[in-house]
Amino acid sequence: MVVLKLVLDAFLLAVATTAQQIPLNGEQPNEKWTQFHHPIRRVAVIGAGPAGLQAAAKLIEHNFEVRLFDRSPSPGGNWFYTDETPVREPYPDKPVNEVPDVPQQLPAVHYYKDGEDGISLEDRWKEHWQPRPLWDSLHTNSPAVITELPGVPYSAAQPWVLSNHVIQAHVRAYASLHNLNANDDTNVTSYATRAESLEKIKETQTWRLTLRKLERIPEIKSIKATWWTEEFDAIVSATGPYVAPHVPTIDGIDNWSRAIRDDDGYSIYHSQSYRRPQRYQNKTILIVGASVSASEIARDIAPFTKTLYTSIRVSSHIFHDKLLTNSQPHAKLSPFQLRSRLRFPEIATVVPEIKSFEPLVDHKKGIKDGKIHLVNGSVLTGIDEIILATGYIRSKTFGPNLTADGQPEDLHWTGHWIPDPTLAFTNVRSWTIGKYQSYAFAKVWEGTAHLPPQWEMQKDYDDRKYQFRGLFSSPQAEALFRQYVAWLNNESLENGGRFVEPWPLENREIFAYYSEVEWIKGYTGLRNFTDFENLPQSEWPSGHAAAWESIVFEEEGW
Template identity: 70%
Template sequence: MSSLDRMLNLLFASALASLSVAAAAQQAPFSAHSTFSEAGSEWTVFHHPIKTVAVIGAGPAGLQAAAKLVEHNFTVRLFDRAPSPGGNWFYTDETPVREPYPDRPFDEAPHIPESLPSTYYYEEGEEGITLEDRWKEHWQPRPLWDNLHTNSPAVITELPDVPYSTDRPWVLSNHDIQRHVRAYASFHNLNANDYQTDSRRAPVTSYSTRVDRLEKIESTQKWRLTLRKLERLQETNRIKADWWTEDFDAVVVATGPYVSPHVANIKGLVEWSKVKDGEQYSVYHSQSYRRPQRYENKTILVVGASVSASEIARDIAPYAQDVLASVRPHPNLHPFQLRSRLRFPDTTKFVPEIDHFGSLPAYNKGIKDATIHLVNGSVLRGIDEVILATGYIHSNNFLPNFTSDGQPANLHWTGHYIPDPTLAYTNVRPWTIGKYQSYAFAKVWEGTAHLPPQKQMQEDYDNAKYHFRGLFASAASEALFRQYVAWLNNESLINGGRFVEPWPVEKREVFVYYSEVEWIKGYVNLGNFTDFETLPAREWDSARVAWDAIVYEDTEW
C-alpha cells in the first residue's frame, strides 16, 4: 500500500469516526464532548490556561504522559520515588522494607517539617531504623522476581517509538520489559541521567522523589505538591533528605496499582509474623520473593491463587520438597483468573482457606513444629515457610479523591477527575490505550479537545454510562479503543491536531492466537467480536470479550 493510499484510508477512517460521534450525539448526552464548567457553558472552562503539569510516577503510563505533554509544549515535571524509571518493571535484587502486620492504616500521613523548604541528615540507626531500611522505605523496591515473565504477548506489552526486535519471543521476561521501558525513557530524554539542553528550564525528571502531599490552592487554583527527595551520602554514611513544594496548573497521577502490600486478617498471623528461623522470617509477603534456590528441600505454603501465587509456585517447585497452596473457593472466575489457577505446577497440593494460625512455642525456631488450622477442620504441620501472595492495596493517601478501598472516585472515562479536570489519572492499560489517553490529556489541557460540562460528566458517571469501572482492572474492551479514536479524531477535525489510528489488525491476530495457546482454548470466539457496539451500555457480565484481557490488571498479582 502506498503512502497516499494509507493517508486516504486514515482520512476516511477519521471521517467515519467523526460521523459516528455526530450520530451518537443525537442519541446520548455523552457524545457532544464539550469541557470545568461554568453556568450555561457548552463545555468545561478552566480557571486559567494550563501551562505547567506534574506527572507522578515514571512507569509505562507516566512516561508516556510526560513525553506527550512535553511534545505539546507544556512545562513538565516528572516525579518518581525510585532512582530510575520503570515503575513496577524496575527490577532490583533489593527487597522492600518488611510489610506491616496488620496492614498500615490507609490514611497514615508521612512526616513533613513545619517549615519548607527543609533539609535533614539521617544517621545510621536513628529512630531505630537502619539507613538501608530508610532508603528502601522511601523508594520501595518493586515486587518483581528474577524469573518473572509477562502473562501477555509482546504485541500488547509494547510502548510506541521503541519496538522490540522482530525475532523477540512473544512471552517477555521482566528484564526485557525493563530494558524496553528504559529505552522509551531515554528516547524521550526522561531517563535518570538525562538532562535538558535548554538550561533556562527546570529539568523534567526528579527521581528518588516522593510526593508526600497534594493540595489545591484556592487563591491561585493551582495544585501544590509537597515533595521529599533522598540522597545517599556514601562518604559520610548518611542520608540527605530535602523537602520542598512546587505548584502546577494540572497533575497526572500515574502511580500504578501495586502500592502497598496487603496481609490477610487471619487470627494468629500477627504473632506468626514475628517468627524467624535464623536470620530469615518464616512468614512474609510475596513482594520479597526474588529467587527459588533458597527453597531447596523445604515445604512451602503459598497463600493465594492469583498471578504471583501461581507463578512463584512454578518457580520454586523444582527446588522445594513440597508446595502447598491455600486457595479460597471462587464460583465465577474470569478466564484470566482461571489461567492463574491452571498455571500452578501439577505437583501443587491444594488446601482450603486458613482459619487460624496455632500457638507458637518460640519466636526463634521457625514454624515447622507449629500448626495451621484450615476452615474444613484439618491441620497442617511441617511447613517451613509461608509466602503470602495476598495482593496489594492502593494507599496513595496524598490524593484528594481516594475512597476507603483505595480506589479513586468520580473519574471521567478519559481519566479526568470530574469535580476538577485539572487532575487526571492514568486509568487504562498503558501498553495499549496509554498513548491515546496521554494524547487526550494534552489535547484537553491545550484546548484542542473538550470534555462535557461537569454536571453532565457526573450524571454519566452516576448512571454508569460510558463509565469503565475500576482504575486498573477489567471492564474495558475494544469499545474503549474505538471511543478514544472517534473522540480524538473528531476533536482534531474541529479544533486541530493530528489524527490517531485504531489498533493494528495484525496485532489483534497475534493476540487471538496467543490467547488460544497460552490462556484458555476457545477464549476467543465469534461472539467475542460481534458485541463491541453495545458493550459500554451493558453490565460487564457474559460480554467478557477478548479485549478485556488487554486492559485487565490483576491487583492481587
C-alpha cells in the same frame, strides 16, 4: 515507618476548582464545554512507569513545562526490577490514610544517620522508594503486541512471552528516547522523589505539591533528605491505587509473623520479597494464594522444594480440582484466574483456607513445629516457610475515594477528575490505550480538545455511562479505543491537531492467536469476546485483565 503514599490535605474542603463549578441546584449553565480558570502551562506527572512516561513525553511534545516525579531511582514503575527487596510488610496492614511526616518549615534538609529512629540506612532507603515485587524469572502474561510502548518496537525475533528484564529495558529505552531517564535533564525529571501531599491554592487556583527526595551519601555514611514544594497548573497521577502489600486477617498470623528461621530471615512473609528459587532447596513451603504470583512462584520453586502446599480460599471465584481442565472452564472465573489455577505445578498439594495459626512458644525456632488449622478441621505442620501471595492494598491517591475496582470516584472516561479536570489519572491500560489518553491530556489542557460541561460529565458518570476500561481486546477495550479515536479526531478537525489511527486489526489477530495458545483454548470465542458491536453495556465483562492488574487484584482470589 511512614507508608509511602500520596495524600491530599483536606482536599474535599478546598476544592475550589479551576473549572466551572458544577451547579448544586441542578441547573444546567449555558457553557458548551468545561472552562479553565487560566491557561494550563506547568504540569506535574507523578509516576514514571509506562503510563507516566507517556504522559510526560506527550505533554513535553505539546510545549508544556513538565516535571516528572518518581519515588524510584530509575524509570520503569512496576517493571523496574532490582535484587533489593522491600522493607517488611506490617502485621496487620497499616491504615491507608496514614499521613507522612513533613517538617513544618519548607524547604528543609536533614541528614539521616544509620540507626536513627531505630531504622537502618538501608531500610530507610528502601522504605522511601519501595523496591517492586518482581522476581528474577517473572514473565508477563500478555504478548509483546499489547505490551509495547510507541517508538521503541521489540525485535521481530523477540518471543511473545516477555521477560520482566526485557520489559524493563523496553521502558527505559522509551524514557531515554524522550530524555526522561534518570541521567537526563534534572529540570524535568526528579527520581528518588516522593510526592507527600497535594493541595489546591484557592488564591491562584494552582496545585501545590509537597515533595521529598532522598540521596545516598556514602562518603559520610548518611542519607540526605530534602523537602520542598512546587506549584502547578495541572497534575497527572500515574501511580496506580496500590501502594502496600496486603496481609490477610487470620487468627494468630501476627504471632507467627515474629518467627525467625535459621538464616535470620522471617519464616512468614509477603510475595513482594520473593526473588529466586534456589534457597528453597529441600524445604516444605506453603503458598497462600491462588492468583498470578501464587501460581508462578509455585512453578518457580517446585523443582527445589521437598513439599509444596498452596492454600486457596473457598469462594465463588475458586473452582475445585475436578474443574482443572482446559476444556471445561468455570463460568465464574476470568481467563486470567483460570490460567493461574491451571499453571500450578502438579506436585503442589492444594489445601483449604487457613482458619488460624496456633500460637508459637519460641519465635527463634521458626515455624516447623507450629500448627496451622484449616477450615475443614485438618492441621498442617512441618512447614519451613509461608509465602503470602495475597495481593495489595487499594489506597486513595489524590482526594477522591476509590470505587470497588480501584479507580477514583467521579472520574470521566478520559481520566479527568470531574470536580476539577486539572487533576487527571492514568486509568487505562498504558501499553495499548495510554498513548491516546496522554494525547487527550495534552489536547484538553492546550485547548485543542474540549471536555463536556462538568454537569454533563457528572450526569454521564452518575448514569454509569462510559465506565468501561482499557484492557485487552475485549468489548470494553474495543469500545474505548474507538471512542478515543472518534473524539480526538473530531476535536482535531474542529480545533487543530494531528489525527490518530485506531488500533491495528492485525494486532487483535495476533492477540487472539496468543490467547488461544497461552491462556485458554476458545478464549476469543467466548460470548463476551465476540460480537462487541452489539453487546449490551450491562453484559460487558468486568474482570481485570492487564498483566500487572492480574497481580494486584489477587487478594480477591487467594
